[in-house]
Amino acid sequence: MPESLAYAAQSATSPLAPFSIDRRSPGPTDVALDILYCGVCHSDLHTARDEWGGTVYPCVPGHEIVGRVTSVGNKVSKFKVGELVGVGCMVDSCQHCKPCADGLEQYCDNGFTGTYNGPEQSGGGNTYGGYANQLVVRESFVLRIAHDEKQLAAVAPLLCAGITTYSPLKQWGVGPGHKVGIVGLGGLGHMGVKIAAAMGAEVVLFTTSAGKRDDALRLGASAVVVSKNADEMAAHAGSFDFILNTVAAPHNLDAFLVLLKLDGTMTRGGAPASPHPSPGVFNLIMKRRRLAGSLIGGIRETQDMLDFCAEHGIVSDIEMIRMDEIEEAYARMLKSDVKYRFVIDMASLKQAA
């Protein structure tokens, strides 16, 4: 395979810049694609700057990938050249442990291979992600896209932000008759509002910014609560079946736990670099509440999510950027100044590189 163009960080402190990478030659079960768009996830920034530790440099981020198939191995049966496809946060896993067998590759007992900064299952290499013009992925980690092609850029964020919110909503059985809270209206939160509403739940959006009220209602929330307002919060005490908390910054979880009803669950999507203040045990005990975690979603579930979103006309609200605007996009993302996901138009890579 010829050299691919990419954008990489060379260290935790260096800005992303043009870089050439070698993609592997497609094997019999591989799909090769031209990347058309790639969403910009907060994890990209955490990893590029080594905020979670463990980043191997050079680092090419990007795991909200959509593109067009350019070639397939001779054992590939599900995809054809020219089709639109997506690749999310994983490109491989052991494929033989129980979680893999159950379609929960994200919990692979032997560790899944992240789309970037992931140790390859064999060979010991480190994966390069979607800030690039080409990608080679084994078929079983490639997703079909049923959306209309003109929505393609806005589909990209579904591959991470979409599945990260869909999976816990699905796992905890959200549906009609449920009152669901979404905490935070960012990349994850705005997907959570759209998906929970499409699942039939009554959705309440919690935000620290009163200015997001109109947007939240437009996206599908039936009410918006400014979480700094104690009276507004108190009015919802003990009333939620489920809360999806997407805020990565450390914050007081108790303020939301007390809003859950008996047997209610709050899941955490965003992972802070430092811990939240400790949640009070009494708040869990008094209504048998649960604080739970959830990590992206399995491949089968990601396909279900994409199909669900296509059926319900759901895409991400995006701002398109050029590849060479990535550092500016990161800076704006840190200020929560994006509605609601940056997506890189990969046609710009050639000009930038």
Add this chain to the structure above:
Amino acid sequence: MPESLAYAAQSATSPLAPFSIDRRSPGPTDVALDILYCGVCHSDLHTARDEWGGTVYPCVPGHEIVGRVTSVGNKVSKFKVGELVGVGCMVDSCQHCKPCADGLEQYCDNGFTGTYNGPEQSGGGNTYGGYANQLVVRESFVLRIAHDEKQLAAVAPLLCAGITTYSPLKQWGVGPGHKVGIVGLGGLGHMGVKIAAAMGAEVVLFTTSAGKRDDALRLGASAVVVSKNADEMAAHAGSFDFILNTVAAPHNLDAFLVLLKLDGTMTRGGAPASPHPSPGVFNLIMKRRRLAGSLIGGIRETQDMLDFCAEHGIVSDIEMIRMDEIEEAYARMLKSDVKYRFVIDMASLKQAA
């Protein structure tokens, strides 16, 4: 009803001492009993000393009560004079909310009435607990005892320590094929070991005291892990279906969360006066683990627990004390110097008072 003898705290700093209380005259749906034995729960001490706040003085603790029925109201159908009965942590609730209708009186939307220091459902009085020679309770909060009468003293702790461990084990479906951890071998923990083993689970006891190993094995654990030993802990990483954490003192929850397998749950029984160090969000996310709470159990479930324990020959391991030894018992309890529950022989109250 004549005056009852009791032991009460008059303030957060005064030792418990003899006190006379008025029990209400039994109404048509009430059961009156002579209290024969009362277990000593850590909550008694927390409340007597106002460590959780909200204690109304004088305070008569005690909610692990067994005794003999002395009279019944004319509408009481389930109990007869002379029968052995138990009363646990609750003596009343609203009886018309959804949790009450579901047999989950402990989560009554309007607040259950605690057996002591509980606001009465009408009249505004404050309840007095089982450190007394008599009790009047509405029939629907009285439990049948199927154990042999000579085990009666050791049945008392089932009314709180038993149901507090049984309920979460039952809720999360513990049974054969499950690997279950019990953290702490105190009043709650030793019941947790016995009950989880009787449910058919493989039980591992976590303790900070290597000296408790033999006892834990005798009680039903198949293995004992000294939780201060990082190697012993690491050997169990990601292997537990369920962990019941009974340790009230603030401690590092992460050390146990990482022992849960995919979709594993840890529930908290004991409630610390100050929070635990904050659990790490990554540990919840990475295997979709849950941290949950649980509060005693409903009346129907408490009866199920008593019947289950009678069927499996389960009682508490106890040390019998006289009523006037209660302060010494509290002091020893604070040093975890009890195997595994103090029970007051209420025949001693007359001499002490």
